[in-house]
Amino acid sequence: MTSSNTQPAPVSPYLVLGSAIVLPASGHVILGVPVRGLQFLFFMVILAWVTAKIAPPDASFIGRHAGGFLIYALSILDAYKLARIRHAQWVHTATQGSDNSQSGITPHT
Template identity: 55%
Template sequence: MHRPINPYLVLALAIVLPGMGHVAIGAPRRGLVFAFFTVFFGVFTYLFSSPDQSFIARHAGGIFIWALSIPDAYRRARLAYELAGRRES
């Protein structure tokens, strides 16, 4: 059995692209769900915010979901990494 991917690499992938950290740890469906809702809520807040808002404010819904996905991917990767380390010893 192979050793799971390093949690810090998963963290970097999750920061770069929503859902990519989950794909890297073998949970592509969960990653796709996070990516979908990131886009969905980003578009939703863009459509219902006023044009004088900043980029961050206009896409706050998507950014919020993306921010939730980052620690989730890291936590899952860390758990798998630690459990694999215990099984080896």
């Protein structure tokens, strides 16, 4: 008697990447970790404000808010990394399940 524990496929890492680029923290929301996304948004706003206060008046918009853009870039990378890890784990468990069923090996439960 074998039990097949098939989990649904995780969200596509490219969908998470695209949504994180378009709207900050949305990639984390899609992944189911909205608190992490809110933390990134909080630090994005705080560091953008701090660098706006420190930057010289003749700096460009991006230069004045460089801290916020840094956190924005890190949040995109973080959301994509989490999505890629979840997808790789799903592929690994799906592959392990098919290998065990073909070889006649049943996992211990």
